[in-house]
Amino acid sequence: MKFIPNLSYDCVIFGFNGKTLKILILEYHNTGLFALPGGFIKKDQSLKDAVNKGVEDRTGLTNVFMDQFQVFDKPDRANVFDMRRILEGNNKDLEENSWMLERFLTVGHYALINYEDVDPKPDHLSDSIGWYDIDNVPQLMMDHNEIVDKALEVLRNNISEKLIGMNLLPQKFTMKQLQQVFEAILDQTLRRTSFQRKMLSLDILERHEKLFEGKAHKAPYLYSFKQ
Amino acid sequence: MKFIPNLSYDCVIFGFNGKTLKILILEYHNTGLFALPGGFIKKDQSLKDAVNKGVEDRTGLTNVFMDQFQVFDKPDRANVFDMRRILEGNNKDLEENSWMLERFLTVGHYALINYEDVDPKPDHLSDSIGWYDIDNVPQLMMDHNEIVDKALEVLRNNISEKLIGMNLLPQKFTMKQLQQVFEAILDQTLRRTSFQRKMLSLDILERHEKLFEGKAHKAPYLYSFKQ
DNA sequence: GATTATTGTAATTAAATGAGACAATAGATA
């Protein structure tokens, strides 16, 4: 067995389409079961490499911002029944894959990516993968809904202090777009002038050329994050 | 094997003696190796139960405030050489315990306890356990120094927003003691009047009787946290 | 050239924090 037994990772991949916060969810072949993208860790592989590989396989993206946030470990979190359905739905040998029916602890991660860059790709076990609004996530297998909830909570706590919102945007963006990211994550409206003043005072933004959208009003500047 | 393979926990147990922040460190028999209190997770045990058990065994305390904060996973973090010394130093059979020489990922936790309540007890593998000032931690085995550093960082980030400092104090404490906890954790002096005003404005403290210490000055009130 | 929607920034208010002042007081001193 090339994997570390009883241990997996799952990743809540966040994207932002300009209006709402979304996450990537996949559906397994012939089961109707929805789940977070996840996987196992090879015996000589770092956790980070394993998750990066999983994210890359599903999104095509490398160098994605990501962070582990909690181990989910309830002894009864694995659902043997569901796991069996997934294996059977994919015509996998049950004997050979019996290790997958054991108890698993999973390391919860979240990743932030630029929505526009992604063309979600199902892996060999799942027949679809797609974006779901954060407030419209379907019932997921095992404790994955709990993992999503916790990921969102951690993201909310981190957005202000760690300034990670940029990872959800293209490299150059307007102040309004940045504000919309904050508003989507925090689920509250922010004051335009205070937000702008705050962001500029942090001295983390570089100002570029204006963005002319052909709209009948003053054109906003584009910004990027320094280095 | 009754444990989950390749996975362990380690716990940075913080205490406060009124002056400085301290952590519990144990030394293994006949090896000169220092380490954090840690252990393994039984196949049907929750992570939290496992860590609680470990903390209780070493301190005698139950219902301790504790939080997991990171998985440490470097494929080369285990030091086979050190592990062998520990097993040999305890006259353990190497064959039988060879699983302990494999790669381990560990879930880092920190715990906050009332220093006065604790009489540290070595476990069967270690011949001493004791308090060390946070700025005078000896060289620890594997990546345990890194775990300590990270635990302190997380504690510093959490002290203000999550108000967990109370766990380092007896149930009733003076405003000065509370300030000293904050100062020890943040490693900076705070303004007495601002600190007092801030704490009182948060509406989390309950005021009790005064504490008469027999000193020639006004006696301070005792406070406790509202449940 | 006037109009419209939005942007960038300045001006004004309000809130939080820093810094100091001072009365209250538990015991020590004499």
Place this chain on the structure above:
DNA sequence: TATCTATTGTCTCATTTAATTACAATAATC
């Protein structure tokens, strides 16, 4: 008993930070 000392609790005022409002600038439309 009266005075002195160290510390506490609270107040005031200055300073900093943040919220709110106001307004000029401007890109395209009419």
